[in-house]
Amino acid sequence: MRVRRHPSRAPARKGSKLVEEAEELAKAFTELAAANSVLSRTLQAEKEKFASIFHDTKEGMMLADAAGRILLINPAARALLGRQGRAVETVQRILQPEYASRPSVDEIFSAERRTIAFEWERRDPKLLILAGVADRLGKSPDAAAYLFIFRDATLEKRGETLSRDFLSLVSHKLRTPLAAALGFLEIIKRDAGNLTGEQKVALTKVQSESEKLRRLVEKLIAFSTVQSPASIVLERMETRLEEVIDTGIKSANSASDPAVTLKWEPASCAHLPKLKLDLLLLKEVLANLIENAVKFNPAAKKFVEISVVKDEGSVRITVKDNGPGIPGEEQAKLFRKFYQIDEFFTCQAPGFGLGLAFAKNVVEAHGGSVGLNSEIGVGSEFWLSLPLPRGR
Numbered sequence: 001m002r003v004r005r006h007p008s009r010a011p012a013r014k015g016s017k018l019v020e021e022a023e024e025l026a027k028a029f030t031e032l033a034a035a036n037s038v039l040s041r042t043l044q045a046e047k048e049k050f051a052s053i054f055h056d057t058k059e060g061m062m063l064a065d066a067a068g069r070i071l072l073i074n075p076a077a078r079a080l081l082g083r084q085g086r087a088v089e090t091v092q093r094i095l096q097p098e099y100a101s102r103p104s105v106d107e108i109f110s111a112e113r114r115t116i117a118f119e120w121e122r123r124d125p126k127l128l129i130l131a132g133v134a135d136r137l138g139k140s141p142d143a144a145a146y147l148f149i150f151r152d153a154t155l156e157k158r159g160e161t162l163s164r165d166f167l168s169l170v171s172h173k174l175r176t177p178l179a180a181a182l183g184f185l186e187i188i189k190r191d192a193g194n195l196t197g198e199q200k201v202a203l204t205k206v207q208s209e210s211e212k213l214r215r216l217v218e219k220l221i222a223f224s225t226v227q228s229p230a231s232i233v234l235e236r237m238e239t240r241l242e243e244v245i246d247t248g249i250k251s252a253n254s255a256s257d258p259a260v261t262l263k264w265e266p267a268s269c270a271h272l273p274k275l276k277l278d279l280l281l282l283k284e285v286l287a288n289l290i291e292n293a294v295k296f297n298p299a300a301k302k303f304v305e306i307s308v309v310k311d312e313g314s315v316r317i318t319v320k321d322n323g324p325g326i327p328g329e330e331q332a333k334l335f336r337k338f339y340q341i342d343e344f345f346t347c348q349a350p351g352f353g354l355g356l357a358f359a360k361n362v363v364e365a366h367g368g369s370v371g372l373n374s375e376i377g378v379g380s381e382f383w384l385s386l387p388l389p390r391g392r
Helices: 009-056 075-081 091-095 105-110 154-190 197-224 241-251 279-295 355-365
Strands: 060-065 070-073 099-102 115-122 128-137 145-152 237-239 260-264 275-277 302-311 314-321 369-375 379-387
Touching (some): 060 075, 075 145, 091 105, 115 145, 128 154, 237 241, 279 379, 355 369, 355 379
Parallel strands (some): 260 302
Antiparallel strands (some): 060 070, 128 145, 237 275, 314 379, 369 379
């Protein structure tokens, strides 16, 4: 039997489908509008939060484009720079002629590094030192914006100056009598035939301890000249990295200890270009890291490994040991001057706690960074990273 279909039913189903699609579309538009409303409210809330932080913070904040034009400046920045109620146009103009910038504003804008520490110093009518960082926002230097965050560091810098002068004075005052004492001890030692066995032991002990004191004084003198990266005058010359490491190993007294096994492959530097470095300062940095790896290691057999790895525009030098490891809460403090962990971890090793602070300042003056990885019972890795020339 043939069934006849009524043609009127197909348009009805088609119309029903169109209605359903229209309802779904309307629902989607409603959900999108609701989502946009929530997003708009969220963005507004974040904008108000940012504005509140930007305007109410006690630290000076300025946002400038790549040409130095000031886009935003908060009240704290105006107050610190003495620009309340006065027009501000560019970073360069807001500083001149009252402030000296270290590094210069042009150097900040042309730097390869994203974050640059700076100091702005004004001498008249009274000393004012503003210290902070400039953070490049965006990957391309030509199209980037720069956020300047700074504070009044005058008292802090005065304290650093007094501390540096005091360290320099004390260390130089110790140096002269210590040199005389070591000289006379050497003369007495040459005539050791007239000494008793007990006197010979005492003389050797006095000479050994005096030599340790001489090393500490030399470190104190070296540190007094490099208390901050900005104060360091680098004598850069093109140098191969293996030369820096080799001279650092030779300068580390503890590297020759028979209880120490030192592993170092100069071939790992063969593919690296020459770097413009201050050889004397970086040699002392490596010597400090090696001596620390030995000095603070109570193990009978001490192991030190030096490795070099290229990593995205920089080269990393790592000094690894098999020491006791460093507690997590202590790690962030180690690069402060005069800081040492308690005797359980330091084994009561003599020192001023200046070696790592010295290393940090010297490496940062080269545009690099320092850090460490450590695990209790396993050992520590202290590393320093130095920038490679562009395109290398």
